[in-house]
Every structure is written in structure tokens, then in C-alpha cells.
Amino acid sequence: MNNPILLIIQREFLSRVRKRTFLLVTILGPLVFAALLIVPGILASMPEEDKNVIVLDEAALIVPEKGKNEYQLEYLDPRENDLGSAKKFLVESSYDALLYIPTGENWDPDFIKNNILLFGKEDPSINMVQFLDGVVEDRLNKEKLLRNGVDPEVVAQSTTQVSIRSYTIGKDDEEDQQSATGLKMGLGYLAGVLIYFFIFLYAVMVMRGVIEEKSNRIVEVIISSVRPFQLMMGKILGIGAVGVAQFIIWVVLSGGVYFVVTNFLFPEMIATQAAAGPEGSGLNPVTGFEIYDQLRAINFPLILSGFVFYFFGGYFLYSAMFAALGSAIDQEADSQQFMMPVTVPMIIALVTAANVIQDPNGDLAFWMSMIPFTSPISMMIRLPFGIPIWEVILSGAILIVTFFAMVALASKIYRVGILMYGKKVTWKELYKWLKH
Amino acid sequence: MIKATNVTKRYSQKLALDAIDLSIPKGSVYGLLGPNGAGKTSFIRIMNQITAPDEGQVYFGDRALQPRDIARIGYLPEERGLYKKMKVGEQVLYLARLKGLSTAEAKLRAKKWFERLEMADFWEKKVEDLSKGMAQKVQFVTTVLHEPELLIFDEPFTGFDPINTNLIKREILRLSEEGATVIFSTHRMESVEEICDHIGLINNGQVMVEGPLLDIRKRYQNGTYSFVVKEAVEHWGDGTLIQESKHHTGHSYTLKFECYPGTVVSELAAKGTLVAFEEVLPSVQDIFIEIVENGAKLVPHE
Numbered sequence: 001m002n003n004p005i006l007l008i009i010q011r012e013f014l015s016r017v018r019k020r021t022f023l024l025v026t027i028l029g030p031l032v033f034a035a036l037l038i039v040p041g042i043l044a045s046m047p048e049e050d051k052n053v054i055v056l057d058e059a060a061l062i063v064p065e066k067g068k069n070e071y072q073l074e075y076l077d078p079r080e081n082d083l084g085s086a087k088k089f090l091v092e093s094s095y096d097a098l099l100y101i102p103t104g105e106n107w108d109p110d111f112i113k114n115n116i117l118l119f120g121k122e123d124p125s126i127n128m129v130q131f132l133d134g135v136v137e138d139r140l141n142k143e144k145l146l147r148n149g150v151d152p153e154v155v156a157q158s159t160t161q162v163s164i165r166s167y168t169i170g171k172d173d174e175e176d177q178q179s180a181t182g183l184k185m186g187l188g189y190l191a192g193v194l195i196y197f198f199i200f201l202y203a204v205m206v207m208r209g210v211i212e213e214k215s216n217r218i219v220e221v222i223i224s225s226v227r228p229f230q231l232m233m234g235k236i237l238g239i240g241a242v243g244v245a246q247f248i249i250w251v252v253l254s255g256g257v258y259f260v261v262t263n264f265l266f267p268e269m270i271a272t273q274a275a276a277g278p279e280g281s282g283l284n285p286v287t288g289f290e291i292y293d294q295l296r297a298i299n300f301p302l303i304l305s306g307f308v309f310y311f312f313g314g315y316f317l318y319s320a321m322f323a324a325l326g327s328a329i330d331q332e333a334d335s336q337q338f339m340m341p342v343t344v345p346m347i348i349a350l351v352t353a354a355n356v357i358q359d360p361n362g363d364l365a366f367w368m369s370m371i372p373f374t375s376p377i378s379m380m381i382r383l384p385f386g387i388p389i390w391e392v393i394l395s396g397a398i399l400i401v402t403f404f405a406m407v408a409l410a411s412k413i414y415r416v417g418i419l420m421y422g423k424k425v426t427w428k429e430l431y432k433w434l435k436h
Numbered sequence: 437m438i439k440a441t442n443v444t445k446r447y448s449q450k451l452a453l454d455a456i457d458l459s460i461p462k463g464s465v466y467g468l469l470g471p472n473g474a475g476k477t478s479f480i481r482i483m484n485q486i487t488a489p490d491e492g493q494v495y496f497g498d499r500a501l502q503p504r505d506i507a508r509i510g511y512l513p514e515e516r517g518l519y520k521k522m523k524v525g526e527q528v529l530y531l532a533r534l535k536g537l538s539t540a541e542a543k544l545r546a547k548k549w550f551e552r553l554e555m556a557d558f559w560e561k562k563v564e565d566l567s568k569g570m571a572q573k574v575q576f577v578t579t580v581l582h583e584p585e586l587l588i589f590d591e592p593f594t595g596f597d598p599i600n601t602n603l604i605k606r607e608i609l610r611l612s613e614e615g616a617t618v619i620f621s622t623h624r625m626e627s628v629e630e631i632c633d634h635i636g637l638i639n640n641g642q643v644m645v646e647g648p649l650l651d652i653r654k655r656y657q658n659g660t661y662s663f664v665v666k667e668a669v670e671h672w673g674d675g676t677l678i679q680e681s682k683h684h685t686g687h688s689y690t691l692k693f694e695c696y697p698g699t700v701v702s703e704l705a706a707k708g709t710l711v712a713f714e715e716v717l718p719s720v721q722d723i724f725i726e727i728v729e730n731g732a733k734l735v736p737h738e
Contacts, residue, residue, distance in 0.1 A: 216518065224506060
């Protein structure tokens with residue numbers, strides 16, 4: 001005897017995995033994701049074209065500052081020019097921008113700071129404005145210090161950069177572990193965003209599948225062979241399996257890339273880092289080895305298994321809701337108005353991510369990671385910070401229980417919805433189906 | 437084969453089936469008739485266990501309908517469709533396996549059917565690349581592939597082109613000869629008389645009339661008779677003329693009488709002009725319209 005749920009899972013899985021787009025998304029997805037992270041950084045650090053700035057420095061504030069590589073500063077004689085002639089000069093010359101520093105009465109630094117103007121032939125880039133701001137600020141600060149009788153040299157010498165190295169104290173015999181707050185924040189955020197992305201992606205896939213079966217009108221044929229509940233669960237599990245396959249491919253791929261990079265491309269770099277040792281790195285606050293040391297402070301098995309668990313928990317919960325929604329509508333275009341309220345909790349979890357990261361053991365973080373509709377995201381954000389295990393277990397248990405309750409509710413709506421055509425469905429209507 | 441007792445189905449505002457009793461004999465071709473919204477589809481969905489009745493019981497054979505009976509039923513719903521992106525062959529096998537066939541067995545039978553209906557070259561095609569008529573054939577094969585004892589066709593001819601309609605009529609009759617029980621639901625009466633041997637007429641969730649087609653037509657006989665005579669006849673006693681026509685062998689008349697026109701027949705026979713005399717049974721269409729329009733069970737003429 002064929003088990004119908006297994007057959008459905010198999011069909012849902014194969015029909016998606018065999019599509020060319022699956023392979024494309026699976027392989028290109030991480031590349032695009034990496035590109036999204038890296039490209040803006042590269043773009044920002046790319047050198048700009050050289051810009052020549054002509055300066056009319058009536059206050060004799062920054063003269064004779066030369067500028068730096070991309071921004072060359074040259075000066076007009078303030079005795080022979082005013083702002084009007086300087087602007088005319090800029091238009092006729094090959095200079096890119098004009099910086100105008102006026103002198104007020106009594107050479108008042110606050111007047112000057114408020115009246116500096118920059119004219120560009122094009123919009124001046126943000127980097128250029130920042131650079132010029134810096135130059136001017138530096139001069140004005142020094143000037144103010146001098147007027148108050150303080151030697152700027154003394155101030156410069158007494159400015160101290162502090163970098164505290166923090167540790168989480170080990171219990172009993174455990175070693176103290178260097179805490180890695182920055183790394184944990186990044187990891188938590190990344191995990192939270194990824195899990196949001198995955199849950200949404202696959203839950204919407206379930207909804208699409210349900211709508212497809214309904215608008216193809218094949219659904220009645222299928223449910224004359226299997227129970228609606230089996231069809232719904234088969235679909236949810238089948239698409240979940242697609243997620244697992246994708247995840248495994250990604251883990252294997254990135255493992256492979258890591259292996260190639262460390263063994264063939266930069267083997268000497270790794271070797272140097274390893275040789276340097278903890279003492280060697282003592283002077284330099286963050287070296288590769290330090291990051292390695294910080295990585296040790298993070299419980300990766302917990303985070304990985306947490307990721308898999310919360311992905312499935314969240315996916316099952318949301319995909320059951322999305323399946324019910326899909327059953328209630330005929331056309332995908334109608335899905336928007338219903339999707340919004342359902343996805344709000346996930347969006348709230350994302351929006352509050354910053355607060356959760358700031359205080360991973362606070363009240364907000366605690367409750368957000370207990371409420372099953374937000375816990376997959378909020379708990380993933382907290383997980384790298386190391387939280388009491390009972391909280392993880394409780395949150396997981398709540399998620400599982402809610403999932404079963406949601407599947408029961410969803411299948412009631414689903415059962416009625418898939419056979420209902422041409423009816424504009426309202427929330428009230430959905431509630432009625434629940435009681436059918 | 438199927439016996440329904442006191443089956444009631446309520447939807448939120450309306451009573452779709454009002455305590456109906458139906459019995460569908462084994463081996464029959466049973467026409468489940470009724471206007472749109474009469475409750476036919478509700479009853480069909482109950483037989484297919486897509487929905488459960490609120491009250492009453494459906495028997496399959498001599499025991500109550502059970503979940504595993506779905507493997508013995510083939511259902512072609514009114515709203516039909518296939519997975520567009522799936523290949524025909526895969527789809528046929530998938531649907532057959534959902535009905536409990538093994539892959540090997542399903543493949544063997546499907547190939548046979550595809551040969552019979554001249555669709556062998558569909559196998560590797562995607563459904564979206566098929567014409568509508570081709571897809572209809574595929575749909576039909578998926579309904580019958582698991583050799584069900586009970587076949588249920590809901591409005592099978594809507595949307596089918598004339599060639600496929602004929603083909604499917606032929607196949608339905610063949611399956612019936614091979615022993616399958618066929619339920620055939622429609623609100624269009626044209627094909628009922630040539631296919632069905634039993635009918636059940638439902639209106640507003642109630643069974644108006646049920647039984648062997650011929651018996652029902654006899655029960656609804658209302659004194660209409662047809663005559664073929666060699667020479668024109670002027671006087672018909674108390675008969676009301678409904679229709680007359682002239683052709684090369686003589687004249688045809690259809691008349692309605694209050695009671696059996698024995699004297700008229702013997703007079704004409706005595707004159708030697710009577711060629712044929714026949715009782716005209718009402719068509720299913722007539723009975724259907726009469727019942728639906730009068731909205732209540734008629735007392736048939738005795």
C-alpha cells in the first residue's frame with residue numbers, strides 16, 4: 001500500500017528540485033547574498049576621481065592646507081576676489097568645486113562655522129564634503145583651544161584610545177573565554193535575517209502551491225484519493241524537504257569553498273597566523289588570530305542546531321497559516337491583503353532586532369523569544385549571546401505546541417477553502433469555516 | 437452498490453441534502469439528475485468522502501462506506517484539471533499511485549489505455565503543451581486507470597468536444613459492460629436516455645423520483661399515443677391532436693387521450709389503414725421539466 005503523504009511529499013519535492021530554477025537559485029543565491037554584503041563596501045572604498053577644489057579663504061583659516069590625494073586644494077587671493085568673482089572663476093576654470101570661507105566681524109569661529117559654502121559643478125560627493133568638514137573642524141578646534149589658552153599639542157598628546165578586552169568568566173574548571181560581542185551581534189543579526197528570509201520564502205512557496213492546485217482545479221481529483229489534511233501536510237513537508245536540500249547544498253558548498261580557500265589559495269596566511277600565537281597578537285587588538293579566538297567563544301553547534309530547529313518550527317507554523325490562506329483565495333493577486341496581517345509578527349521581530357541585540361537578556365528579548373510567532377527570529381538573534389538553556393527549551397516547546405494547534409486550525413480552513421470558488425473571502429468568513 | 441439512507445448535508449445557510457434515500461444498483465448506469473444547485477455535487481462529494489454527511493449513512497456494497505473504499509471509486513469531478521507543469525506520464529502514475537496502484541502496475545495499464553485512445557505520444561509531454569481535447573482524454577484515463585468498481589462522472593460532457601464526448605460515452609458503456617457501476621451526474625438530459633438504465637432526480641436537496649428509467653417513463657405516461665396510417669384521418673374521438681405529419685408511406689399523428697384509445701385503434705385496424713400504433717413515453721427531459729417546474733413530487737398517472 002502506498003502511503004499517500006509520502007507520495008505527495010515526493011511529488012512536491014521532486015517537482016521543485018528538478019526545476020532548473022532550483023539549481024540556479026541554490027547556486028546563485030549565496031553569491032547574490034554575498035555580493036549584497038560585499039559590493040557596497042567595495043564601492044564605498046573605491047577611490048574617487050581626483051577633484052580640484054579652489055578655495056576662497058577670506059578668514060585665512062585653512063591656508064595653506066594642500067589637501068590629500070583625491071582632493072587638491074588651491075587658493076584664490078582674497079584681496080583680489082570676492083564670492084561673486086570666485087564663482088565666475090569656477091565656471092570658467094577646470095576646477096571642480098569652490099569652497100568659500102568668509103570672515104565675520106572679529107573673526108568669530110562660530111560665525112565662520114555657520115557660513116562656509118561649497119559650490120560644485122556637479123553635486124559634491126559625500127566623501128569630499130566629509131573631508132572638507134574635517135579639515136575645517138580641525139582648524140577651528142585648534143583655534144578655539146588657543147583662544148582659551150590651551151596648547152593643542154597637549155590635547156593631542158593626552159587623547160587616549162581605550163580598548164578593553166572583555167572575558168566571560170568560566171565556571172568551575174572552564175577557561176575564561178574572550179567575549180566577542182561584536183561578532184555575536186553580527187552573527188545574531190545574520191541568523192535572524194536569514195531565518196526570516198527562509199521562513200518567508202518557503203511558506204510563500206506553500207501558499208503558491210495551494211493556489212496552483214486550486215486554480216488548476218486538480219484539487220478535487222486529489223482529495224477524492226487522499227484526505228485534505230494529508231494533502232496539506234504532504235505539501236508542507238515536501239517543500240520543507242526542498243528547504244533542507246537547499247540548506248545542505250549550501251553547507252557543503254561553503255564548506256568546500258572554505259576548504260579550497262584555506263588549503264590552496266592562502267595557506268601561508270593561515271600558517272603565519274597560527275605561528276603568531278596568542279602572545280604575538282597581544283599588541284595588535286584585532287588580528288586574524290584574535291577573531292579565531294573569538295570564534296571559539298561562540299557555541300556553533302548550538303547555533304546551527306538552533307537554526308535548523310527554529311527554521312522548521314517557524315516554517316511549519318507559518319506555512320500552515322499560508323496554506324490556509326492559499327486555500328481561501330482563487331488568485332495569487334488576492335493574497336496580498338491576507339498576507340500582511342500574518343507576516344506582521346515576523347516583521348516586528350525583525351524591527352526589534354536591534355533592541356534585542358542591545359540587551360539580549362532583557363524583558364523584550366525574553367518575551368519576543370517566547371511568543372511563537374516571533375521566537376524563530378528573536379531567539380536566533382539571542383542565541384549567540386549564550387542564554388539559559390531552559391529558555392531555549394521552553395521557547396522551543398511553545399513553538400511546537402503552537403505549530404500543532406495551528407495545523408489543526410489551518411486544516412479546518414483548508415478543507416473548506418479548497419472547494420470554494422468565486423467567493424470573495426473575508427476574515428469573518430474564514431472564522432466561520434473554522435467552525436464548520 | 438451504493439445505498440444512501442437519510443443523508444443530510446447542511447451548509448451554513450442552506451440545506452444541500454434533505455434526508456435523501458437513494459439506491460444505485462450494482463452494474464447499472466445511473467443518471468443522477470437535477471438542476472444546478474440541486475445537491476448532486478454535495479452527494480457525490482459524500483460518496484467520495486470529500487465531505488461527510490451531517491446525518492444519515494452511505495453504504496458501499498453491503499457495509500458502511502469506509503476510507504479505503506476510495507481506491508475502488510473513480511471520480512471525474514465537474515471542476516477538473518491537471519498539474520500544468522508536470523509530464524503527462526508522471527502525472528498519470530502519480531494519481532494512480534494515490535489510488536493505491538503500484539508503479540509497475542500503473543505503468544502497464546496506462547500504456548494500454550494510451551494505446552487504445554491513440555495518445556501514446558502524450559506520455560513525455562507536459563500538460564500545458566496539450567490541447568484541451570488531449571488533456572480531457574488524459575483526465576479520463578486518470579479516472580479509470582485503477583479499474584474502480586464504481587465510476588462517478590460529474591457533468592462529464594461539459595467542456596468536452598463532440599469527438600471526445602462520443603469517445604467517452606463509448607468507453608463509459610464499455611466499462612459498464614465489463615461490470616463497473618457508473619454514476620453519471622448531469623443537468624443536461626440529451627445523453628441520459630442513450631446511456632442510463634436507472635435515474636434519480638434530485639431537486640432542492642430532495643429525491644423527486646428514482647428507479648429504472650423505463651419504469652419511470654412508463655409511470656409518467658400521460659396518454660400520448662402515435663399512429664401511422666395510410667390515409668388521412670379527420671376524427672379522433674376524444675383525442676387531442678398534438679402533432680401530425682405527412683410522408684410518402686402515409687400520415688403520422690401524435691395524440692393525447694384521456695384513457696386507452698382502444699376503440700379508435702380497432703376502428704382503424706378494421707378499415708385496414710393502420711400501419712403502426714405506439715404508446716409514446718415521455719422523455720427524461722419532459723419528466724425533468726415537469727418535476728422541476730411543478731416543484732413537487734407528482735402523482736404519476738396510474
